[in-house]
Amino acid sequence: MLIRAETPADAPAIHRLNELAFEQPAEADLVDALRLAARPFLSLVAAEEEGEIVGHICFTPVTVGDSQSSLSVAGLAPMAVLPGYQNQGIGSRLVETGLDECRRAGFTLAVVLGHPEYYPRFGFRPASAFGLRSEYDVPDPVFMALELFPGAAEGVSGLVRYHEAFAGV
Numbered sequence: 679m680l681i682r683a684e685t686p687a688d689a690p691a692i693h694r695l696n697e698l699a700f701e702q703p704a705e706a707d708l709v710d711a712l713r714l715a716a717r718p719f720l721s722l723v724a725a726e727e728e729g730e731i732v733g734h735i736c737f738t739p740v741t742v743g744d745s746q747s748s749l750s751v752a753g754l755a756p757m758a759v760l761p762g763y764q765n766q767g768i769g770s771r772l773v774e775t776g777l778d779e780c781r782r783a784g785f786t787l788a789v790v791l792g793h794p795e796y797y798p799r800f801g802f803r804p805a806s807a808f809g810l811r812s813e814y815d816v817p818d819p820v821f822m823a824l825e826l827f828p829g830a831a832e833g834v835s836g837l838v839r840y841h842e843a844f845a846g847v
Contacts, residue, residue, distance in 0.1 A: 679768065681775045684721040684734070689713065691731040692723065699758035704847045708756065711843035712738050718783055720752070722776055724759070724768045733759040735772040737780055740789060742810065743836025752785040752826075753840050754792070773800050777826065786830035787823055789838055794819035801825075809835030 684692060689710070696706035713719055716738035724733030740753040754776065759768045777800065780788055789805055790797055791812065802822035805811065808831040812821040821838075825831050 679732075679771065680725045680727075681722055681771055682725065684723050688723055688731060692721070692734045695731055695734050695760055696756060696758045698760060700756070705756045705758065708843055708847050709734070709736055711846065712736060712841060715843055716841050720776065720779055720783060722772055722779065724772055732763040733757075733768040733772050735769075735776045737776055737785070737788070738841050739785075740841070741839045742834060750785045751787045751789060751838070752780045752783075753838075754788055754790040755840070755844070757792075769796075770799070773797075777824070781826050786826055787834070788826055789821070789823045791816060791821055794822070797822050805838065810838050811836075813837055813839045 692709060693706045696709055697703050700706070709721070713721065718739065720737040722735050723731045725731050735754065735757040737752040737754055740751050742751055754773070757769060757772060777788060789810065790802060791814065802824045804818050805821045805823040806818050808823050810823055823831065
């Protein structure tokens with residue numbers, strides 16, 4: 679299994695993968711919109727030896743509070759694995775590699791709206807512990823944050839807003 683940055687030729691397979699994994703086109707359309715509009719756009723795929731793309735993860739910038747801060751926060755969304763390949767560690771490898779790439783790209787924090795039983799294994803914890811809250815009305819345990827560098831969240835608080843493309847999901 680190879681985890682690598684997406685290439686332009688991967689876009690159709692990534693779209694199909696997200697449609698199949700989420701059983702609807704919304705997340706696939708979101709990735710297409712983010713690819714065009716979000717900067718930076720950090721997108722990784724998991725590919726089998728034969729080249730079939732079986733997993734995908736995406737990170738894009740989010741804003742915190744008044745967005746005048748020098749804080750650089752990545753929003754993890756979406757992450758998908760083809761149904762026939764789930765529960766084999768592919769998602770975990772995508773998350774771990776993606777977080778490493780976020781660090782290299784200069785992000786200091788990462789946030790995710792996700793399963794509270796899954797993301798804590800990577801160090802995510804409720805974002806409210808950092809004084810962060812989601813722009814979406816979601817239960818506290820599903821909105822999580824992770825310091826990509828120790829102490830990165832010190833003195834940070836406020837409303838986290840995702841890229842405007844998320845409004846279509």
